[in-house]
Amino acid sequence: MIITPNMALVAWNADGDDFDHTQLATDIALIDGHDHSAGKGKQLNAATAIIPGSIVDSLIAAGTITGDKIASGAISTALLADGSVTLAKLAAGVARMVSSFMPSSSTLADNHLTIVAAGVTATLPASPEDGETIVILASGGSITVHGGGGNVFLRNDESSVTSFTRSEHDDALVLVYSANVGPAWYATSGVERSSLVTTLSGFADALDGQIVDYQADSSTGTNWRFRYNGGSSSSYKWEFLGGVPLLDQNGAMATSTVTSPSVSPGSPSVTLPFAGDYIVTYGGNIEYNSPDTIGGAGGGYVSLINAPSTVLDTIHTVYTSGDGLTATAWGTGAPNTVYLTGLAASTLELGLWVDSAGQTANPIGNMFISVTPVRVA
DSSP: OEEOTTTOOEEOOSTTOOOOHHHHHHHHHHHHTOOSSTTSSOOOOHHHHSOTTOOOGGGSOTTOSOGGGSOTTOSOGGGSOTTOSOGGGSOTTSOOOEEEEOSSEEEOOOOSEEEEOTTOEEEOOSSOOTTOEEEEOSSSSEEEOOTTSOEEEOOTTSOOBSEEEGGGSSSOEEEEEESSSTTEEEEEESOOOOOOBSOSTTOTTOOTTOEEEEEEETTTTEEEEEEEOTTOSSSOOEEEEEOOOEEEEEOSOEEEOOSSOOOOTTOOEEEOSSSEEEEEEEEEEEEEOTTOOOTTTOOEEEEEEETTTEEEEEEEOEESSOSSOSSOEEEEEEEEEEEEEEEOSOEEEEEEEESOTTOOOEEEEEEEEEEEEEEEO
16 A cells, blocks of 8 residues: 555555555545645646637736736837837836827827928827927928917917928927827927017917017017016016117207207107006207297206107206306207106107296207016006
C-alpha cells in the first residue's frame, strides 16, 4: 500500500494489502474536489497548462490584474487590438492622440494634438477641447476655422481671423484652443513680428489684456500702446500704456483783433483719433501794443477750443512790463495742463484774444498743443 505525494490518496498495490471501503470513499472524495492547489492535486505550470486565448475578459475579475503584475515591456503595440484603448481610459494629463495630418484637404479631427504638414488646406475641429493643440509645421497651404471651433488670434496687435494662409508666418505655428477665454484659438509661437495698426475699429472682439500698438502719426513716428481692460466700468476700455504725445506748434506771427474766444489764425491743430479721456497741455503768446493801456483790468487770454467753437479751458496771459503798458510788451500764456474726460473724436485748436475793445491788431504766436491719451474707445 502506498500514499500518493500530491493528494495523499491511499493505493493498494500489493496482493496482501487490506482493502478498506472507507478509505476508498475518501480517495474518491479527494479526487472529486481537486483544484490543483496545495494538497489538492499537482501544481500546474501556467505556460503549459493554459490554452492560449482561453482566458477572456469575462473570466477576469475587476481589479485582479494590477500594474505591478505586468512586466515592463510585456504589452507591446502588436498585442493591442485596434481601438482597444480609448480616451476615456486615459488618466487626466496623459498625452492623448497624436496624428500626422497629410491629406491635401480635410477637416482636422478632435485630437489632443494634431501635427499638420506643409502644403495642406485644412479646417480646424468643430468641437475642440480646452487645451487642444494644432502644430503647423511649415509654410504653404491654409487653415480655415470651422463654424463651431472659434476664431483664431494670431497676434495681440490684430483682431481675430476666420482663415489665414500659412505662408504669412515665419516658422512652425502652434495654435492652442481655450474654452474659457474667447473661446478661441491662440497662436503661442511662430507668429509674425508685431506691426502697427492704424485703427481700433476692427477690434470688436478684443480680449481682456490684449495689447495693440497704434500709429498715431506716421510723419513724426508717434506711436501709442494700448491695453484692453475688459473689466473696466468705463466705456473707454483701451487704456494707454506708453508713447509720446501728439504735438503741433506754430512759432509764426499772426494778428488777433477779437475780444472773445475763437480759433486764431495760424492756430496749431491736433486731431483726436478716438473718443475718450485725454491729458492736454497748451499755451501761446500775445503782444500788447503801445499806446494801448489795458492795465490790470484788461489782458490777453489763450483758450483751448474743441473745433469749431466749444471752449474747453482758458488761461490768462502774463504781463512782462507790469500792470500797465507804456510800450510794446509780450504777455505769455504759460503752459497749462488739463485732464479732459469724455471728449469726442474731434479737433483741438487754440484761440488768443483780448478783453479790451480798444485794442486792435495784437500779434500772436508761439502757440502749441500737446495731447496724450489716458483711455479711449
